Amino acid sequence: xxxxxxxxxxxxxxxxxxxxxxxxxxxxxxxxxxxxxxxxxxxxxxxxxxxxxxxxxxxxxxxxxxxxxxxxxxxxxxxxxxxxxxxxxxxxxxxxxxxxxxxxxxxxxxxxxxxxxxxxxxxxxxxxxxxxxxxxxxxxxxxxxxxxxxxxxxxxxxxxxxxxxxxxxxxxxxxxxxxxxxxxxxxxxxxxxxxxxxxxxxxxxxxxxxxxxxxxxxxxxxxxxxxxxxxxxxxxxxxxxxxxxxxxxxxxxxxxxxxxxxxxxxxxxxxxxxxxxxxxxxxxxxxxxxxxxxxxxxxxxxxxxxxxxxxxxxxxxxxxxxxxxxxxxxxxxxxxxxxxxxxxxxxxxxxxxxxxxxxxxxxxxxxxxxxxxxxxxxxxxxxxxxxxxxxxxxxxxxxxxxxxxxxxxxxxxxxxxxxxxxxxxxxxxxxxxxxxxxxxxxxxxxxxxxxxxxxxxxxxxxxxxxxxxxxxxxxxxxxxxxxxxxxxxxxxxxxxxxxxxxxxxxxxxxxxxxxxxxxxxxxxxxxxxxxxxxxxxxxxxxxxxxxxxxxxxxxxxxxxxxxxxxxxxxxxxxxxxxxxxxxxxxxxxxxxxxxxxxxxxxxxxxxxxxxxxxxxxxxxxxxxxxxx
Numbered sequence: 124x125x126x127x128x129x130x131x132x133x134x135x136x137x138x139x140x141x142x143x144x145x146x147x148x149x150x151x152x153x154x155x156x157x158x159x160x161x162x163x164x165x166x167x168x169x170x171x172x173x174x175x176x177x178x179x180x181x182x183x184x185x186x187x188x189x190x191x192x193x194x195x196x197x198x199x200x201x202x203x204x205x206x207x208x209x210x211x212x213x214x215x216x217x218x219x220x221x222x223x224x225x226x227x228x229x230x231x232x233x234x235x236x237x238x239x240x241x242x243x244x245x246x247x248x249x250x251x252x253x254x255x256x257x258x259x260x261x262x263x264x265x266x267x268x269x270x271x272x273x274x275x276x277x278x279x280x281x282x283x284x285x286x287x288x289x290x291x292x293x294x295x296x297x298x299x300x301x302x303x304x305x306x307x308x309x310x311x312x313x314x315x316x317x318x319x320x321x322x323x324x325x326x327x328x329x330x331x332x333x334x335x336x337x338x339x340x341x342x343x344x345x346x347x348x349x350x351x352x353x354x355x356x357x358x359x360x361x362x363x364x365x366x367x368x369x370x371x372x373x374x375x376x377x378x379x380x381x382x383x384x385x386x387x388x389x390x391x392x393x394x395x396x397x398x399x400x401x402x403x404x405x406x407x408x409x410x411x412x413x414x415x416x417x418x419x420x421x422x423x424x425x426x427x428x429x430x431x432x433x434x435x436x437x438x439x440x441x442x443x444x445x446x447x448x449x450x451x452x453x454x455x456x457x458x459x460x461x462x463x464x465x466x467x468x469x470x471x472x473x474x475x476x477x478x479x480x481x482x483x484x485x486x487x488x489x490x491x492x493x494x495x496x497x498x499x500x501x502x503x504x505x506x507x508x509x510x511x512x513x514x515x516x517x518x519x520x521x522x523x524x525x526x527x528x529x530x531x532x533x534x535x536x537x538x539x540x541x542x543x544x545x546x547x548x549x550x551x552x553x554x555x556x557x558x559x560x561x562x563x564x565x566x567x568x569x570x571x572x573x574x575x576x577x578x579x580x581x582x583x584x585x586x587x588x589x590x591x592x593x594x595x596x597x598x599x600x601x602x603x604x605x606x607x608x609x610x611x612x613x614x615x616x617x618x619x620x621x622x623x624x625x626x627x628x629x630x631x632x633x634x635x636x637x638x639x640x641x642x643x644x645x646x647x648x649x650x651x652x653x654x655x656x657x658x659x660x661x662x663x664x665x666x667x668x669x670x671x672x673x674x675x676x677x678x679x680x681x682x683x684x685x686x687x688x689x690x691x692x693x694x695x696x697x698x699x700x701x702x703x704x705x706x707x708x709x710x711x712x713x714x715x716x717x718x719x720x721x722x723x724x725x726x727x728x729x730x731x732x733x734x735x736x737x738x739x740x741x742x743x744x745x746x747x748x749x750x751x
Contacts, residue, residue, distance in 0.1 A: 284315025296424025548582025
C-alpha cells in the first residue's frame with residue numbers, strides 16, 4: 124500500500140487509552156494526513172521491533188487546557204518500558220515513540236512526542252458472523268410453545284461454563300434507537316469461566332459441527348441454544364464476557380439488522396494483560412472495533428461508560444452477563460411478569476398440554492422459581508431470581524416411600540426412582556421427570572394407567588436419567604434440539620413401556636392400599652440441604668425442626684460438619700433379588716405384615732430389572748460429579 128500524499132495541517136483531537144479511557148486533548152501543527160477527532164491506542168509494542176530510519180515523523184502534544192497527569196503517565200510508561208503506542212487510522216498506522224535523550228527537557232515542558240507513521244500491516248480478520256436476518260425469526264419459533272424453554276438455554280450455558288453462581292433478574296436499560304426509551308431487560312449473570320473470542324464467535328454463529336462423542340458433562344451440543352433462547356425472549360441481546368486473558372462484547376439485534384441482506388453480529392475483543400485492556404489487533408482493526416463499539420452502544424441498552432460499569436459487576440474475575448432487551452409481548456404487556464417480588468412468571472399462567480393432564484395447578488409451567496427448583500437432577504449451582512436464592516431440590520431425594528427399580532433396556536442400564544409427594548397429591552399431579560445430562564427434559568409425564576385416569580397414580584412422582592439410553596452411534600442423541608422432548612425412536616418407546624409397567628406396579632403395591640389418613644401428611648423419607656460454599660448435599664437430622672437461612676453452610680445446624688466431608692448418599696435396602704421375563708417376586712424389607720408380594724405380569728421384552736427401596740442407613744462416599 125502507498126501512503127497518502129504528505130500535507131501539513133493543524134489538527135486538534137483527543138487521545139484514548141486501550142481501555143477506552145480518555146487521556147487528554149492533543150494537537151499537532153504539522154499533521155501529514157487527515158486525522159480523526161479521536162485517536163485510540165490499540166496496543167503497546169516493544170520499541171526495538173521497529174526500524175525508525177525510513178519512517179517519516181510528525182509531532183503531537185498535549186493541549187494547554189488538558190489535565191497533563193494522564194499524558195505524563197503515558198510518556199513515562201513509554202520511556203520506562205521502551206514501548207511504542209500503536210494507533211490505527213484507516214490504512215495508516217501511527218507509532219507514538221518514547222521520548223529520547225535529546226531535547227528531552229524541551230519535549231517534557233511542551234508535552235511533545237514524536238509520531239512515526241507507515242502503511243498499516245494486513246490482512247486483518249473481521250470478527251463478523253454472517254447469516255440472513257430473517258433466520259432470527261425462524262430461530263425464535265424453536266421455543267414457541269413454552270417461554271421457559273428459552274430461559275433454560277441461557278441457564279444451560281452458565282452451567283456448561285462451570286458457573287457456581289447465577290443471578291437472573293429484571294433490570295432497566297436505555298435504548299436509543301429508534302428513539303430514546305427506558306426498557307426492561309432480562310439479565311443473566313454468572314461466575315463461570317467466561318468466553319474467549321473464539322468461544323463468543325462460536326456462540327453467536329449459527330450452528331457448528333456436532334461432537335463425535337456425547338459428553339455427559341455438557342448440556343449444549345447443537346449450536347443453536349443461545350440464539351433460539353434470546354430470540355424467543357426478545358429482539359436483542361448484549362453479551363459481556365470476561366475470561367482470564369480476554370474481555371469481549373457482542374450484540375445480537377434484529378433492530379440493527381433490519382433491512383440488511385446479511386446478518387451482522389458486531390464483536391469487540393480486548394486482551395487482558397497485567398491489568399490493562401488492549402484491543403486485540405490480531406482479530407480486528409481499530410476502525411472495525413470502533414465501528415462495532417458504536418453499533419453496540421447505539422442499538423444496545425448501554426453507552427460506552429455504562430458497559431464499563433457493567434463489567435465491574437464481574438469484580439475483576441471471570442464470567443458472563445447477558446442482557447435480553449426489547450422483550451416479547453403478550454398483547455399490550457410483556458410475556459414475562461415480574462410483579463412478584465421474588466419470581467419471574469409467564470403472564471398467561473397457562474399449563475402445558477400433557478396426555479392425561481387434568482390438574483390446572485402446575486407451577487413449574489409458569490413460575491421460573493418453581494421450574495429452576497427441579498431443573499437439575501443434582502443441582503451444583505446456586506441460582507438467585509430477583510435477588511432471592513432458589514431452594515433447589517434433588518427431586519429423587521424429596522420423595523416418601525421411595526422405591527428404586529433398575530433395568531436393562533436394549534442392552535443399556537436405566538434406573539427409576541418412584542415415590543409419593545404430598546403436595547403433588549393435593550394438586551392432583553403425578554408423572555415421571557425425565558432428565559438428560561442431568562437437566563430436566565420432560566416433567567409430569569404420565570405413563571401406564573396414569574394416562575387414562577385422573578386418580579390413578581395421584582401424587583406419585585418418578586425420576587429417571589436418560590443420558591446413556593439416548594446416546595446413539597456417531598455422537599447422535601435422541602433428544603430434540605429444544606431439549607424439551609425426545610425423538611420418537613425405538614429406545615424411547617421401550618422406555619415409555621417400562622416406565623408405565625413399573626409405575627403401575629408401584630401404585631398397586633405401595634400406594635393404592637393406603638387409607639386416606641395414611642396418605643395425609645406424607646413427608647420425604649429424608650430431608651436434605653445444600654451448602655452454599657461446597658455445594659454438597661447434606662442429610663438433616665430428623666429431630667431438628669428449625670428454620671434454615673437462605674445461605675446455609677456445612678458448619679451450621681443441624682449438620683455442624685465440614686465442607687471437607689464427602690457427600691452422603693442414601694443406601695438402598697435390597698428388596699428385589701429376582702425378576703424374569705414372566706414373574707417378578709418382590710420382598711419388602713421393612714418387615715410390615717403382609718409385605719411379601721408376588722406379582723404376575725406380562726413378559727417384559729428386552730429387559731431385566733431389579734427393584735429396591737430406600738433405607739434409613741446412610742452411606743458415605745467420596746464420589747463427586749465433575750460439575751462440583
